[in-house]
Amino acid sequence: MINKLVSKIKETGAPIVAGLDPMLSYIPEQILTKAFSEYGETLEGAAEAIWQFNREIVDNICDLIPAVKPQIAMYEQFGVAGLKAFERTVKYCKEKDLVVIGDVKRGDIGSTSAAYAAAHLGKVTVGANRISAFDEDFATVNPYLGSDGVKPFIKVCQEEKKGIFVLVKTSNPSSGEFQDRLIDGRPLYEHVGEKVAEWGAEHMGDSYSYVGAVVGATYPEMGKILRKIMPKAYILVPGYGAQGGKGADLVHFFNEDGLGAIVNSSRGIIAAWQQEKYGKFGAEHFGEASRAAVLDMKADIAQALQGR
Amino acid sequence: MINKLVSKIKETGAPIVAGLDPMLSYIPEQILTKAFSEYGETLEGAAEAIWQFNREIVDNICDLIPAVKPQIAMYEQFGVAGLKAFERTVKYCKEKDLVVIGDVKRGDIGSTSAAYAAAHLGKVTVGANRISAFDEDFATVNPYLGSDGVKPFIKVCQEEKKGIFVLVKTSNPSSGEFQDRLIDGRPLYEHVGEKVAEWGAEHMGDSYSYVGAVVGATYPEMGKILRKIMPKAYILVPGYGAQGGKGADLVHFFNEDGLGAIVNSSRGIIAAWQQEKYGKFGAEHFGEASRAAVLDMKADIAQALQGR
Numbered sequence: 001m002i003n004k005l006v007s008k009i010k011e012t013g014a015p016i017v018a019g020l021d022p023m024l025s026y027i028p029e030q031i032l033t034k035a036f037s038e039y040g041e042t043l044e045g046a047a048e049a050i051w052q053f054n055r056e057i058v059d060n061i062c063d064l065i066p067a068v069k070p071q072i073a074m075y076e077q078f079g080v081a082g083l084k085a086f087e088r089t090v091k092y093c094k095e096k097d098l099v100v101i102g103d104v105k106r107g108d109i110g111s112t113s114a115a116y117a118a119a120h121l122g123k124v125t126v127g128a129n130r131i132s133a134f135d136e137d138f139a140t141v142n143p144y145l146g147s148d149g150v151k152p153f154i155k156v157c158q159e160e161k162k163g164i165f166v167l168v169k170t171s172n173p174s175s176g177e178f179q180d181r182l183i184d185g186r187p188l189y190e191h192v193g194e195k196v197a198e199w200g201a202e203h204m205g206d207s208y209s210y211v212g213a214v215v216g217a218t219y220p221e222m223g224k225i226l227r228k229i230m231p232k233a234y235i236l237v238p239g240y241g242a243q244g245g246k247g248a249d250l251v252h253f254f255n256e257d258g259l260g261a262i263v264n265s266s267r268g269i270i271a272a273w274q275q276e277k278y279g280k281f282g283a284e285h286f287g288e289a290s291r292a293a294v295l296d297m298k299a300d301i302a303q304a305l306q307g308r
Numbered sequence: 309m310i311n312k313l314v315s316k317i318k319e320t321g322a323p324i325v326a327g328l329d330p331m332l333s334y335i336p337e338q339i340l341t342k343a344f345s346e347y348g349e350t351l352e353g354a355a356e357a358i359w360q361f362n363r364e365i366v367d368n369i370c371d372l373i374p375a376v377k378p379q380i381a382m383y384e385q386f387g388v389a390g391l392k393a394f395e396r397t398v399k400y401c402k403e404k405d406l407v408v409i410g411d412v413k414r415g416d417i418g419s420t421s422a423a424y425a426a427a428h429l430g431k432v433t434v435g436a437n438r439i440s441a442f443d444e445d446f447a448t449v450n451p452y453l454g455s456d457g458v459k460p461f462i463k464v465c466q467e468e469k470k471g472i473f474v475l476v477k478t479s480n481p482s483s484g485e486f487q488d489r490l491i492d493g494r495p496l497y498e499h500v501g502e503k504v505a506e507w508g509a510e511h512m513g514d515s516y517s518y519v520g521a522v523v524g525a526t527y528p529e530m531g532k533i534l535r536k537i538m539p540k541a542y543i544l545v546p547g548y549g550a551q552g553g554k555g556a557d558l559v560h561f562f563n564e565d566g567l568g569a570i571v572n573s574s575r576g577i578i579a580a581w582q583q584e585k586y587g588k589f590g591a592e593h594f595g596e597a598s599r600a601a602v603l604d605m606k607a608d609i610a611q612a613l614q615g616r
Contacts, residue, residue: 021420024434032435041435073416073423077432079441080395084388107450108381108413109480109546112329115381124385126332127340127349133387142415144452145478146485170453172417177454178500181491188486188496195485238417 001137001162002205002212002234005099006259008066014298015254017101017236018061018290019266020089021071022050026271028283031056047081050074053286054089057270058096060287064294067099069236069264090136101236102136105167107149114152121164122156138163140214140236143192147199154203154211163210163234166199168192168226171216171239189222193229200233208234208260215253217245217263224252227260235261240297241268247304258305269293309445309470310513310520310542313407314567316374322606323562325409325544326369326598327574328397329379330358334579336591339364355389358382361594362397365578366404368595369602375407377544377572398444409544410444413475415457422460429472430464446471448522448544451500455507462511462519471518471542474507476500476534479524479547497530501537508541516542516568523561525553525571532560535568543569548605549576555612566613577601 009015024032024046031052039045058068070093075086093100106116120139123130141153141164153164169179169189179189193213200209209232215223217239227235235253239245240263253261272278272293273286281289317323332340332354339360347353366376378401383394401408414424428447431438449461449472461472477487477497487497501521508517517540523531525547535543543561547553548571561569580586580601581594589597 036435041437043432043434043439043441046432046434071416071420071423073414073420073427076427077423077441078434079427080388080392082427082441083391087388105416105450106381106413108379109478112379112381115379115385119381119384119387119390124351124354126351126354126386127344129349131351133351133385133390142413142450142452144450144475144486145480146482146487148480148482167452170417170457172453172456174454174456177503178452178496179454181496181499183489183491183496188489188491191489192486243417 001099002208002210005066005234005262006205006208008099009259009262012064012066013302014065015262015301016065016294016297017067017069017262017264018065018269018294019069019071019264020054020057020270021074021266022053022270023074024049026267026274027053028273028286030283043078043081046078047085050082051085051088055092056287057290058093058098060291061269061294062096062098064291064298067101067262068093069101069103071103071266087134090134099138100136101138101140101165102134103140105140105142107142107145109145110148110152113149117153117156121153121162122160138165140165140167142167143195147195150199154199157210158203163212165212165214165236166192166196168196168213169215169219169222171218171243171245175216190225190229193226196233197230200230204232208232212236214238217249218243220249220252227253227255231255236264237261238264241265247300250301251304251308254305263301265297268297309407310516310518313374313542313570314513314516316407317567317570320372320374321610322373323570323609324373324602324605325375325377325570325572326373326577326602327377327379327572328362328365328578329382329574330361330578331382332357334575334582335361336581336594338591351386351389354386355393358390359393359396363400364595365598366401366406368599369577370404370406372599372602372606373406375409375570376401377409377411379411379574395442398442407446408444409446409448409473410442411448413448413450415450415453417453418456418460421457425461425464429461429470430468446473448473448475450475451503455503458507462507465518466511471520473520473522473544474500474504476504476521477523477527477530479526479551479553483524498533498537501534504541505538508538512540516540520544522546525557526551528557528560535561535563539563544572545569546572549573555608558609559612559616562613571609573605576605
């Protein structure tokens with residue numbers, strides 16, 4: 001799957017992943033009204049609105065980008081109905097040949113991580129059947145529990161040709177509270193980065209590893225160092241746009257070959273219609289506003305990479 | 309909710325939480341056969357089997373213990389159907405007046421943690437309605453992202469009178485890989501423990517905080533130190549039984565008042581019928597085997613606490 005991701009990035013020229021993290025406040029009135037009239041102001045109504053919203057956006061951007069990253073929390077808050085919308089979104093995006101990165105940030109003791117890995121990347125055995133549940137292509141993984149929380153995911157990646165992105169340095173303001181603390185003179189995130197390189201070395205695709213890393217766009221200097229520590233890890237870079245990361249900040253996350261990183265934007269793409277800049281599209285054409293935002297982001301990143 | 313947990317622990321004399329972490333291999337043949345005959349060997353069939361299994365166990369132990377801890381991964385692996393069984397289990401246990409600890413180990417950047425907190429402890433706004441999704445009483449939280457990944461949970465705890473247990477030192481063999489690394493001469497888990505105490509100080513129940521901690525039974529010496537660092541935090545202690553923790557190891561997790569810790573056992577309780585010790589009950593009476601295992605565990609812990 002890492003090979004597919006790399007080849008789709010080359011094909012589209014867009015190292016971009018669209019974060020499908022729908023909040024009800026991003027969704028135009030016409031979609032909410034229709035969903036609520038069918039299902040009421042219920043969890044089912046919210047889930048229907050999310051699904052319709054996602055579909056319209058995906059239809060408008062799927063030819064431009066290699067991948068999407070639905071953040072499962074935004075679905076989970078609507079309970080079982082929300083998770084059904086998550087499942088439906090994953091399936092639809094895969095039908096559109098998009099690589100789907102499940103932003104689930106799971107991680108637990110070994111046997112439990114194995115169950116999460118089965119849930120999101122693999123299959124479960126039920127009687128004589130082997131069945132997929134959510135079946136994303138990649139999942140994000142939390143490293144706090146160490147190797148035996150991560151390795152069950154890697155095992156499933158091998159079996160199913162899928163991949164993971166391990167949290168190394170997250171994009172949020174307080175990420176430094178633990179991640180930046182010095183251990184033997186070097187911050188924790190570097191130690192985690194080294195482990196990612198170690199885990200990934202044994203699980204290589206053609207040029208990059210099945211084991212990638214999450215490093216926030218909001219910390220470009222740290223990205224520079226981590227890029228060197230994990231040369232074969234694809235870096236998933238959140239924090240562009242709404243969280244404050246800019247195109248120029250991103251160059252350090254890429255390798256010399258222009259590969260090695262994929263930049264996420266969520267609100268900046270899916271709620272583009274609410275920005276003044278894309279206001280001309282109006283609520284009716286919110287999908288086209290998302291398309292315009294993707295094109296602008298693509299140009300911003302291309303310019304930054306050319307300028308280095 | 310921490311007050312309810314403490315008073316139920318006093319009432320039952322059992323600082324025990326039963327981990328409802330069903331694997332299909334724990335479920336007696338008669339339940340599997342019935343579920344599969346109704347729903348096929350499908351995710352729905354597996355979910356039905358889990359639900360029937362849980363219900364029987366809960367019916368047999370609910371008068372003996374204060375709380376249950378369903379591990380959501382074991383449900384999530386069966387997709388939407390599995391999560392429906394999770395929802396049903398949470399609801400049923402609450403009807404039986406059990407405190408429900410959702411072992412979800414969630415944690416993300418602020419806005420995303422807020423969605424997880426809504427999903428598991430709080431409510432979401434849909435139109436004019438405020439609706440609960442999974443609605444556990446407590447949730448476990450991963451601290452790797454720092455304060456702004458944890459505080460949204462605390463905010464919901466305040467609003468809803470619920471609680472969290474933050475992962476401090478986990479029970480698995482490789483937990484030391486990052487958690488034990490020395491920062492300013494002290495292991496990372498102590499620093500996390502200090503944060504737990506700090507977060508918790510502002511959010512107190514009558515005698516304990518709404519912010520608790522997870523510390524594995526497999527590391528009793530560390531439990532001793534963490535008990536002192538976080539005197540007001542309830543400690544959720546996994547790793548008893550199947551993972552190797554023994555009654556005598558547990559004393560250090562408790563305060564002098566005999567409170568302050570609640571010990572989890574999962575397989576040891578729910579799959580008791582498969583142990584030689586409880587073999588006399590047979591597969592038909594697996595719920596009674598679970599009851600006997602709870603009584604034995606209660607005696608083991610009581611003896612250890614008396615002996616100190």
